[in-house]
Amino acid sequence: MTTKRVKGTIKKAYQDKEPVLLAVDCIIFGFDIEGLKLLIFKRHYQPLAGEWSLLGSFVERDENIKDTAHRVLKEVTGFNKIFVEQLHTFGSVARDSGDRVVSIAYWSLIKLNEQNTHLNVEGYEAKWVDFKKVPKLVLDHNEMVNVALSRLRERARIRPIGFELLPDKFTLPQLFNLYQAIYQTTLDDRNFRRKILRSGLLLELGEKDKSTSKRGAQLYKFDYDRYEQLTKEGYLFEI
Amino acid sequence: MTTKRVKGTIKKAYQDKEPVLLAVDCIIFGFDIEGLKLLIFKRHYQPLAGEWSLLGSFVERDENIKDTAHRVLKEVTGFNKIFVEQLHTFGSVARDSGDRVVSIAYWSLIKLNEQNTHLNVEGYEAKWVDFKKVPKLVLDHNEMVNVALSRLRERARIRPIGFELLPDKFTLPQLFNLYQAIYQTTLDDRNFRRKILRSGLLLELGEKDKSTSKRGAQLYKFDYDRYEQLTKEGYLFEI
DNA sequence: CCAAAAGTGTTTTAATTACACCCATGA
DNA sequence: TCATGGGTGTAATTAAAACACTTTTGG
Numbered sequence: 001m002t003t004k005r006v007k008g009t010i011k012k013a014y015q016d017k018e019p020v021l022l023a024v025d026c027i028i029f030g031f032d033i034e035g036l037k038l039l040i041f042k043r044h045y046q047p048l049a050g051e052w053s054l055l056g057s058f059v060e061r062d063e064n065i066k067d068t069a070h071r072v073l074k075e076v077t078g079f080n081k082i083f084v085e086q087l088h089t090f091g092s093v094a095r096d097s098g099d100r101v102v103s104i105a106y107w108s109l110i111k112l113n114e115q116n117t118h119l120n121v122e123g124y125e126a127k128w129v130d131f132k133k134v135p136k137l138v139l140d141h142n143e144m145v146n147v148a149l150s151r152l153r154e155r156a157r158i159r160p161i162g163f164e165l166l167p168d169k170f171t172l173p174q175l176f177n178l179y180q181a182i183y184q185t186t187l188d189d190r191n192f193r194r195k196i197l198r199s200g201l202l203l204e205l206g207e208k209d210k211s212t213s214k215r216g217a218q219l220y221k222f223d224y225d226r227y228e229q230l231t232k233e234g235y236l237f238e239i
Numbered sequence: 240m241t242t243k244r245v246k247g248t249i250k251k252a253y254q255d256k257e258p259v260l261l262a263v264d265c266i267i268f269g270f271d272i273e274g275l276k277l278l279i280f281k282r283h284y285q286p287l288a289g290e291w292s293l294l295g296s297f298v299e300r301d302e303n304i305k306d307t308a309h310r311v312l313k314e315v316t317g318f319n320k321i322f323v324e325q326l327h328t329f330g331s332v333a334r335d336s337g338d339r340v341v342s343i344a345y346w347s348l349i350k351l352n353e354q355n356t357h358l359n360v361e362g363y364e365a366k367w368v369d370f371k372k373v374p375k376l377v378l379d380h381n382e383m384v385n386v387a388l389s390r391l392r393e394r395a396r397i398r399p400i401g402f403e404l405l406p407d408k409f410t411l412p413q414l415f416n417l418y419q420a421i422y423q424t425t426l427d428d429r430n431f432r433r434k435i436l437r438s439g440l441l442l443e444l445g446e447k448d449k450s451t452s453k454r455g456a457q458l459y460k461f462d463y464d465r466y467e468q469l470t471k472e473g474y475l476f477e478i
Numbered sequence: 479c480c481a482a483a484a485g486t487g488t489t490t491t492a493a494t495t496a497c498a499c500c501c502a503t504g505a
Numbered sequence: 506t507c508a509t510g511g512g513t514g515t516a517a518t519t520a521a522a523a524c525a526c527t528t529t530t531g532g
Contacts, residue, residue: 019260062332218512430521432485
């Protein structure tokens with residue numbers, strides 16, 4: 001016990017042992033007309049090759065952990081302007097079958113209907129799956145997904161994060177469907193509209209999206225600047 | 240880039256390099272008559288010996304990271320029945336001056352007025368400091384404290400964790416003062432009482448605490464069972 | 479008897495809920 | 506012209522906010 005107590009005194013001994021390995025795994029959500037989805041990958045290396053998995057990588061010695069996540073995400077999504085947030089670090093001794101690997105999970109939201117739908121999945125076998133029907137994944141990856149889903153729900157309630165899953169220009173029916181999908185519930189559309197518009201965070205664009213109806217639905221974009229401003233003033237978004 | 244892509248292909252190379260070290264640091268909050276406080280420690284090992292710091296330890300190879308946190312906390316607090324939650328993992332390359340150390344921060348709430356006020360601080364030089372006047376700590380520990388404080392505020396709003404900072408038996412004025420301290424604001428005591436009592440989560444004990452007034456204040460305890468029950472039914476605590 | 483802290487009610491205002499029909503348009 | 510999805514208003518209920526005095530009791 002006393003040998004463990006203090007960092008300094010045990011470092012040498014610690015380094016001589018087989019080290020704890022450090023990895024990053026990414027939970028990637030997307031949303032389209034069919035609903036909320038998760039991006040999963042077929043592992044093509046041992047152990048557990050051929051099974052479905054989240055995408056991850058080891059953390060390099062000279063790499064910020066945040067950069068590991070961005071590296072992994074950039075490689076598949078091609079881009080950049082996506083929402084990424086650290087989720088939780090998973091570190092049970094038994095979580096990986098072989099080595100001791102501690103994994104820092106990051107969750108990410110990508111705008112599926114954007115041009116970046118063209119995922120750079122060469123070299124990977126990847127697929128989007130309905131978030132309600134995620135297959136068995138390797139190790140504790142299903143648990144990671146569950147934690148990410150809770151976090152998404154928690155965050156979406158108090159932060160305007162839904163917009164990260166929609167194209168830059170979106171319609172109220174899209175946003176409405178997104179919230180219904182996230183919370184797996186039905187909402188009253190009149191009340192939803194009133195509440196979201198009251199926040200003053202949507203800019204009406206004066207354009208219409210006619211892809212889903214003859215009449216067309218008003219397009220909006222999220223006013224990030226105003227949100228920044230309001231947040232500074234102590235405003236709390238809540239839906 | 241391609242060499243980094245897949246865990247399997249790089250593992251051997253990865254292990255030959257100097258490893259990334261993994262540590263746990265704990266942010267410990269307490270609350271007493273004087274207000275909300277943070278427990279800090281004087282480092283008695285190099286580097287940075289003599290400076291104020293959070294308490295931490297390296298993660299042992301055969302130890303769950305959660306257990307590392309509990310080990311650290313148990314050693315100082317003597318006990319057990321304390322609130323501990325993972326906060327965030329800090330992993331900038333430059334965060335530690337010497338080795339590459341990634342640190343998983345845990346935050347904790349302890350019931351100061353309990354008998355466990357008798358912290359087992361032999362061997363440590365420790366002190367409670369006002370959370371508004373935290374001195375310069377080593378490395379990125381001040382940032383950790385700030386993140387923990389945000390988390391405390393976020394959590395206290397939507398989960399009944401205030402109780403984790405109070406003795407098992409507490410009075411409404413105590414709880415009221417705690418919330419005022421956490422949010423650094425003044426609240427209306429009538430509205431606060433009504434709201435907290437309406438939740439039905441406080442059990443009136445029929446005893447009075449006369450330590451702060453002649454009249455004495457009604458003692459309550461938090462009804463954990465009822466909270467469990469309500470939570471299952473979809474109840475959301477909010478203060 | 480009085481200082482000091484504990485405790486209590488009401489009114490006003492704002493938000494939430496529940497609910498059903500008209501609008502615009504392309505095929 | 507009609508089927509389809511987009512859009513709108515109001516009343517009832519409930520929660521939030523604002524506000525000041527009375528109670529208890531040990532010293």
